[in-house]
Amino acid sequence: xxxxxxxxxxxxxxxxxxxxxxxxxxxxxPNRLSSISDPLPILSSLQKxxxxxxxxxxxxxxxxxxxFSLVFSLPKLAFYTLGxxxxxxxxxxxxxxxxxxxxxxxxxxxxxxxxxxxxxxLLVVNVASQCGLTNSNYTELSQLYEKYKxxxxxxxxxxxxxxxxxxxxxxxxxxxxxxxxxxxxYPIFDKVDVNGDNAAPFYKFxxxxxxxxxxxxxxxxxxxxxVDKNGKVVDRYLPTTSPLSIEKDIKKLLAVSN
Numbered sequence: 001x002x003x004x005x006x007x008x009x010x011x012x013x014x015x016x017x018x019x020x021x022x023x024x025x026x027x028x029x030p031n032r033l034s035s036i037s038d039p040l041p042i043l044s045s046l047q048k049x050x051x052x053x054x055x056x057x058x059x060x061x062x063x064x065x066x067x068f069s070l071v072f073s074l075p076k077l078a079f080y081t082l083g084x085x086x087x088x089x090x091x092x093x094x095x096x097x098x099x100x101x102x103x104x105x106x107x108x109x110x111x112x113x114x115x116x117x118x119x120x121x122l123l124v125v126n127v128a129s130q131c132g133l134t135n136s137n138y139t140e141l142s143q144l145y146e147k148y149k150x151x152x153x154x155x156x157x158x159x160x161x162x163x164x165x166x167x168x169x170x171x172x173x174x175x176x177x178x179x180x181x182x183x184x185x186y187p188i189f190d191k192v193d194v195n196g197d198n199a200a201p202f203y204k205f206x207x208x209x210x211x212x213x214x215x216x217x218x219x220x221x222x223x224x225x226x227v228d229k230n231g232k233v234v235d236r237y238l239p240t241t242s243p244l245s246i247e248k249d250i251k252k253l254l255a256v257s258n
Contacts, residue, residue, distance in 0.1 A: 098231030099124075102202045105190035107159075107171040112189070114202075114231075121153050121253045122227035123246070124206060126160040126194050128167040129177050131221040133239055138182040140243035144250065145186045151254050152229070155186035158203070160194050163221050167191065194218040209233035228253050 096102065099122065100115040125141065128134060145155050159174045161167040167174065171191060178184040192200040195217050206225045207216045210233040224237040226249055235249060251257075 096201075096205050099202075099205070099227050099233065100231035102205070104200070104202055107175050107188050107190055109171075109190065112187075117154055117156075118231065119152065119229050121229060121250060122156055122225075123153065123243070123250065124156045124158070124225040124227060126192075126203075126218060126221060126223055127157045127174075127178070127188075128160065128163065128221035129169060129174060130166040131164070133220075133222045134166075137222045137243060138178065138184065141186070142182050142184055144243050144247065145184075148250060148254060148256070149185070151256055153250060153254060157184070157186060157188045158194070158200075159188065159191040160218075160221070161191060162193055162195055162218075166221060194223075206233055206236075210236040226250070226253070 100118055102114045103111050104114065106112050123141075123144070125137070127138070141155055141157075145153065157178070159167045159171070169177065174191070175188055178188055192203065194200065194203040203218070207218070210225060220239040222239045224239075224241060224243070224246065225233055226235040226237070226246065228234050234253070237246060
């Protein structure tokens with residue numbers, strides 16, 4: 001169990017444990033929680049001093065400005081902000097029936113009608129170049145694409161800089177990073193917001209189509225949505241879910257037996 005009044009610092013914001021029990025912890029945050037740098041290394045200190053359950057919710061977060069919910073996942077050491085109600089997927093337009101109804105911009109600024117992916121299984125991922133999850137996710141995404149692209153899998157990567165400012169580059173820099181370092185052959189699209197008032201309509205639709213008991217907002221870099229051949233969102237995965245662990249779900253939609 002965490003010791004009462006033990007403080008941890010994330011991006012100049014002090015989080016102080018004011019009370020603890022076997023399943024719940026109440027935190028107070030003296031400053032507004034606006035952005036958090038990659039929390040994975042920081043949470044290792046929490047694991048060393050705790051006997052917390054593998055997965056639990058911290059529901060009582062008070063910032064003085066708005067309410068936040070936080071989730072720790074141990075031993076994966078993941079940290080997510082669910083954001084305020086304004087970031088929820090309720091803002092999604094109801095005019096769209098499937099992923100295939102959308103037109104988005106690619107990294108070169110060209111329009112891409114997603115109806116070109118009819119009959120394909122899609123894995124949609126918000127990517128970042130400077131996250132603690134970058135290497136493992138980009139590596140495994142390339143492995144999945146190489147293995148199943150000939151059988152109908154497409155991976156759609158959408159850069160996003162909303163989580164710790166970990167995708168600061170322009171589109172050309174992002175393309176060079178992904179294609180040179182990780183040999184990414186799947187399409188990479190224009191940088192977008194995935195939460196908030198300026199969230200891309202495509203992402204509003206994804207979130208409204210497949211919510212989460214943790215809240216509909218995207219939690220961190222490398223959140224994933226699985227879309228079937230008809231453009232229906234059939235599953236959603238947390239950032240710490242490795243791409244290779246989704247392989248069985250992809251094979252099922254592709255009707256691949258081995």
